[in-house]
Amino acid sequence: MSGAVKNGAREKFMTFLARKHLRVTAQRQAIVDTVFSTNQHFTAEQLLAWSRARDRSVSRATVYRTLPLLTESGLVREMDFGKDYKFYDPNYAEHPNHNHIICNDCEKIVEFESDKIEQLESEITRRLGFSLQTQRLQITGSCEELKKLGACKKKRGI
Amino acid sequence: MSGAVKNGAREKFMTFLARKHLRVTAQRQAIVDTVFSTNQHFTAEQLLAWSRARDRSVSRATVYRTLPLLTESGLVREMDFGKDYKFYDPNYAEHPNHNHIICNDCEKIVEFESDKIEQLESEITRRLGFSLQTQRLQITGSCEELKKLGACKKKRGI
DNA sequence: ATCAATGCAAATAATTTGCAAAAAG
């Protein structure tokens, strides 16, 4: 959870704040450091808990107010898996076109990239008169464990 | 909105109800007829309004209770476009693997299918140790109008 | 008759927001 902070991403976010004349507060730093020290997808609630471990003064409101800044900067992507809360993915800075496979039972998520799919996408998009901006491909299926045992031991591996 | 009811889909849903020993009520009929007389994506709230036009006694609660039956039957698919409400797509009975392109400005949605992409998906999924159950590919981009004029005249074409 | 299905209104839960106090620039 609390590995090394990715300074590239952190730096980029600071630049983003400066460009918009937004202030660098202790709470924003705690939140941003938290985000860029994991590769995991997280929820707002998880981000709150982890950020509080760094700085007790971080509030839920500030987390919810910082999340839009992170997505607007392009360094984090909001993802909807159809649950009643959203997930955030901090890996788009490094892999802008990656996709997700989610296990139906344990909800384990694996990321992958495919040049061939990307190419087909832009081809089809063009043919339909659009120009492509973003794409998201989500596959759900059964992981090895689910296939073998009929159920996964640990659920909710998000 | 109120074109001809697709009797194939309607019929399949009735079979689905029978198999589960669920009852055919006037309200369910109004809702189901509404769903299968459009190709448009809709929200729960829209479905309520349209169903009420057929049968004033349909309540919001019944709409929300019927929607899971429709998705469970496989005839309708729940879709999350990251808004704070969900959309439902009644076209999965005819096109089980179709995908969506959404215009960034007017939110016009175009559906498309691609065998090549499907094939790549199942190949990749297999390679990662999963077996594929569902896939959803969402592309966002600029439609012709947005590209040409810089903005779309009518917004929110959902 | 029996038991599922309904409408209503209250409950839930993620996210948003108003406001007075605190802190950044």
Next chain:
DNA sequence: CTTTTTGCAAATTATTTGCATTGAT
């Protein structure tokens, strides 16, 4: 100093649920 940002608690809003009643089988 000025203006943004904060935490708190209350508000918002889509969806869900308990319950007494209605209606399908």
